Amino acid sequence: MEGSSESDGSKLSRGTFLKMGGAAGLALALPASAGAAVRRVAKAGAGSISVVCEAGGKAELTKIAQLFQKQTGTTVNLVELPYAGLYDRINGELSSGSLSFDVAALDVIWMPAFAGALHSVDQLFTPAVKADLFPSLVSGAQIGGKYVGMPVFTNSEILFYRKDLFGSSKEQKAFQSRYGYPLAPPKTWQQFDDVARFFSRGPKLYGTDVKGAVETEWLAHVLQAGSPGVVLDKSGKVIIDNPQHQAALAFYANLHNKYKVDPAGAPQTDWAAAQNLFQQGRTAMMRFWAHAYPLIPKNSPVYGKVGVAPMIAGKAGIAGIPGPWYLSVPEKGNNTALAMEFLKFSYDHNALAVQSSLGLAARKSAFAHYQNQPKYAHFRPLLETLSAKATVGRPANPKWQQIVDTVLVPMLQKSVTGKADYAALLKSARSDVQRLVG
């Protein structure tokens, strides 16, 4: 009767554990199920729409949603999900046809994958609307001849630099004597190389970072080099090993392999790591998404010492990879008219998105409205980068995310591991991409 003795010796008497657990569970189960029913009735009764969005981008929509609710009486439920989870959730619901949302906020790179299940928003793209949007945002919204999303905000990498270092007369003199021209925020690849090498005095200070774990920055350099597209051209042909891709890879990887202007760990360096290195004062320059400018923490040693400039230029001039997000309505949604009304409202009140923690918008006029305020000093370089001729979006290919994850990032990681053969890496990447796109 070992079991009995064990039972006798316990602090919980016979079945107390079960009773307590059962009672607690039932106490929670009943209100939870009743609550679900009440909520369903409430949802059916009042006008409401559900908008699924990425956690970081929710703030962009909050003020717009509040104003929409105030003016129309329609409740807007913003459902916040993690970046990767949002794709899975939308993908699952669109493929099963069982939808819990009326509007979805989509990253531009997901648009081709979901376009077939999205409602046309052609009527919203009037000539006036197109004129107030960057060309890359208009082209990113159009898949297979139909507009499937209304831009909410966009972003691009620009150049961040240390004003205190660039403004130091001692540094200016030393730079001038070594390179024969004045120290200033670099505008070209050559200047970027020079300045990065000049400030590399490791381990406390390096010229810049080299991000081996993300692909967007290298793609921006590909456009700067004059490539007609990144990885694929407009017709879908694989061009990843063309001379412009090769030149961009050599410029990008040589910063680490040849000039050694970055801290150790290039293959693992991603956005967060690069931002952190800069905010710790470990790098003199950083190519990074513009929104980060007002987000430098007050306890950072570089707080108040950071300047911003447009993205650097190659042979084809300045170029960046735009990172727009769109609002889209599912084709089989239950609330299409209201959802479309919200899309139009969001565009009309796009400037409200600037007053958020991310602080970005989609319309040129919204950016222009704020660009002269010191807090928004990053808007002018952002506008210049986004308006540059060479700036174009990523290919509208449903396999794009897969190309990034399985080909581009591994290839970049290999390129920053010492004696990499750039041409061979791109040739191998070409066959991998070819296999994926068919």
Next chain:
Amino acid sequence: MTALVFDRRRATRTLLWLLLGAVVVLYAFPFVYLVLTSFKLPTDVISVPPMFLPKTWTLANFHAALSAPGVPAALLHSLEAASISTVLSLLLAVPAAYGVTRYGTVPGQVFIMGALVARMVPPVAIGVPLVGIMNSVGLNDSSLGLAIAHTTISLPLSIWLMASYLDAVPVELDEAARVDGASRIGALWRVVMPVAAGGIAVTAIFAFLASWNEFLFALLLTSIHAQTMPVVIANFQTQYGLQWGTMTALATIYSVPVVLLSLFLQRRIVAGLTLGAVKG
């Protein structure tokens, strides 16, 4: 000779302690690092090279985490879903395991093997159809719906655990209760379950933890009214990076109830884990 035996014993014991220490470090390190990170300043959180101890201790991450919208509600939703799922798992697993162990029929054996096979199905394969099912019965975005989904994960393991524990309880106990006039259910409730209480506690903890930490179903099935903490914690990973400080602070807070529960039921867990070992 005695001294030699004593020395050998001491050496063995030291070696075992070292091994134990290594295993503890291996398992505990990620959690300890997470807790320490939650006390670091934003610039120290992912400093290069990483720092183990915070340079300056701060509670700012905890303040930011607890002030984030939806956090208290998510904690309550997690508790609701985990409690309901635990009760459902036990309500179904205990009678199922009792039937399988006491009747010993071929269909019973097939059933228990089937339960194991169900455990091998990738959750994502169940998740997408569940979205449609929960929508059609109006349980989408509810704790009850999520708890039912979580029960599909915890039930197979609960049945297996309970079967092993009930197998260790002598059939003679049931027979004695039946001789004294108890029904089958009465014997299970009054005699078998108290003896297997340790096993039930272990099963309950596993079922609770399966729901408490589950992410995929919570991501697919909840929006506002039932979103649980694992999704809210993951929300700190945005397209532009990870808010390590706030994320680790919230993860630390979220792990406290589970740690307390495990400590509170420690005796039951030990008793439950050894129950199957004295079968006979």
